Amino acid sequence: MNSLALGGILKRFYPSFSMTTFSNRLKLQKIIYLIQSDVTNLGYVYEWYLYGPYSTQLTKDAYNIQEYAETKPIAFEDKVISTKFDEFIKKIEPHKDDTKWLEVASSIHLLKKLYPQKTKSDIIVQIQNKRGNNTIDKTFISNVWLDVEGWLI
Numbered sequence: 784m785n786s787l788a789l790g791g792i793l794k795r796f797y798p799s800f801s802m803t804t805f806s807n808r809l810k811l812q813k814i815i816y817l818i819q820s821d822v823t824n825l826g827y828v829y830e831w832y833l834y835g836p837y838s839t840q841l842t843k844d845a846y847n848i849q850e851y852a853e854t855k856p857i858a859f860e861d862k863v864i865s866t867k868f869d870e871f872i873k874k875i876e877p878h879k880d881d882t883k884w885l886e887v888a889s890s891i892h893l894l895k896k897l898y899p900q901k902t903k904s905d906i907i908v909q910i911q912n913k914r915g916n917n918t919i920d921k922t923f924i925s926n927v928w929l930d931v932e933g934w935l936i
Contacts, residue, residue, distance in 0.1 A: 786847040791857025813885035835890035887927040892935045
């Protein structure tokens with residue numbers, strides 16, 4: 784995906800965006816991952832990483848976004864994708880700035896896709912322990928699971 788298109792997608796969520804903070808880079812990774820999971824494939828390959836799904840190419844493309852302030856929000860020509868994208872925006876809106884929620888939601892989806900035989904409890908424990916020392920509360924993960932059940936999983 785070219786940087787202009789990527790910038791146009793991000794503009795639909797964030798009026799201003801910069802790759803200067805870890806929080807923004809994490810939001811970028813998780814929002815685009817979730818778009819690919821729920822709306823349409825944007826061509827990014829993800830791997831399991833310290834904070835959940837991560838795409839090296841996405842990071843490179845995002846650093847190449849020129850003049851983000853001048854970027855226009857993108858509109859999809861395909862009506863089905865456009866409708867799905869609008870629905871996605873409504874679902875993600877309450878969580879778009881909650882990096883912990885985005886991390887957990889995308890991690891649940893990726894692990895469920897990679898290991899369909901794993902139970903909910905197994906996946907919760909894997910997410911809880913991915914950075915060691917139970918860094919994410921089990922109750923929080925369970926609540927995010929409820930948020931995405933029937934949508935992403």
